[in-house]
Amino acid sequence: MFVRAPALLVAFALLCSLSSIQAYANEGPLVEVVKVERNLVRDELVTFGSLRPDESVMIRPEIAGRIAQLHFREGQRIEAGALLVSLDDSIARAELAQAQANLNLAENNFNRAQMLFKRGASNAQALDEANAQQQASRASLALSQARLDKTRILAPYDGVLGLRQVSPGDYLSEGQDIVNLEVLDPLKVDFRIPQKAVSQIRLKQVIEISLDAYPGERFTGEIFAINPRLDEAGRSQAIRAHISNRDGRLSPGQFVRVSVILAERPNALVIPEEAIMPVGEQLLVNLVVEGKVELREVKLGKRLAGKVEVLEGLQGDETLISAGWQKVRAGASVRTKVVEQAP
Incomplete structure (x- = not known):
């Protein structure tokens, strides 16, 4: 009686172990899953340009004469009509x-x-x-x-003065440089687009610029002028946009990266790139429906950083396998671990 007890216990343990293995096998492998996201996706035309003052003028005398007094400081912000120079x-x-x-x-x-x-x-x-x-x-x-x-030289408009080229007592000839005056808000953005993209550009179209001085930031503007004539040498069209500079962070002459917003889809479906399974010419994703794998063909749109837009094949409420789909097949049961998509 006491001799048979250990044997019975061993048999019972083996039976429990086999049951656990069978249950694990029925549950299937562990995979990582994500929810389909809805994000803003933009079609952009990316080019490069430079910033220019909205207005720029070199203050010069119309008559010759000796400077009696300078009424400004270098770098000063002035209003239209302000007295700048008095000649004798x-x-x-x-x-x-x-x-x-x-x-x-x-x-x-x-x-x-x-x-x-x-x-x-x-x-x-x-x-x-x-x-x-x-x-x-x-x-x-x-x-x-x-x-x-x-003999009284006035500011033609509001703006910021640059560096003066003269001193009190200097004798000026007609047209001699005195000081430059710049309008810095708004600024102009000059850029060019290739001939093939001309039909996609229109007035009042939104643009965004970025520059090395402010990494990760974008400044928004609007196209206000399009040169009707293309450059014959480069077959490109000159475009000009306005961009706000109320805080004075931007400066004329800066080199900028320009993104022309061609289209926006605020509720586009977005999934991780690693969730895509290429099979021949088809692009498939592995969905998890009631604990089992279901294959779905999709049509992709714009590619983003580590993500991709889905144009067709998904409704937006699906759960799909982002990692581990290589070890599953259609109809198989899987265990899931939900992960969040990177922003």
Whole structure:
């Protein structure tokens, strides 16, 4: 009786072990599964461009003269109409006073000529000559006033000044550089697209730019001008967009990577690339339906970083095998471990 007990215990243990192995075999292998995600997917045309100021002008005098005073600091933000430079205006004021005196004399002569003509003491020719002299004196006064106004150089629009090229007391010739004025908000983005993509570009189309100075960031803009003529040498079309620069983080002259947004699908179906099983010309995924494997053919769209868009074959609520599908077959039972997709 005591001799048979150990044998019975061993047999019972073997039976339990076989049952466990059989149960494990029925459950199937362990695989990693993920849920189909819905993400924003964009079709983009990627090219390169550069930033330009929205407006840029070199401040120059229209008349020659000596600088009496500079009214700005380098790098200063100014408003349209602000006084930037005063030239010595002593000669211009003297010319204006002379022109005013000549006009007063011409007006008196004209009035006297009119009076004499009415009395019959003068002819029409003398009256016409007096009138012409009066008009010439008025024009001379306007010219002198314009020259005086040119001694005050004003800002043509709001912007930021650059580095000045002159100093107080310098004698300036006509058209000599004084200081550059830049409009930095918004900025222009100039870039080119190849001939084959011309039909995909339109006004008010959204673009995004990125640059090495701000890794991982994107700045949004909008196309506002398209050159109707293609470059004959490169067969490319010049495009110009506006981009906001309220915080002043961007600078003219920077080299940027430009992404033209051609289309957006905000609820696109996205799965990991490693879940795709190529079989000949077919692309399949392994779904898990009620604990068993089901094959499904899919049609893929845009490829992303480690992921891929699914255009056809999935509804969006499926669970599919992302790792371990090599050791399963259609209809087989599997054990699953849910993993999250990387962002």
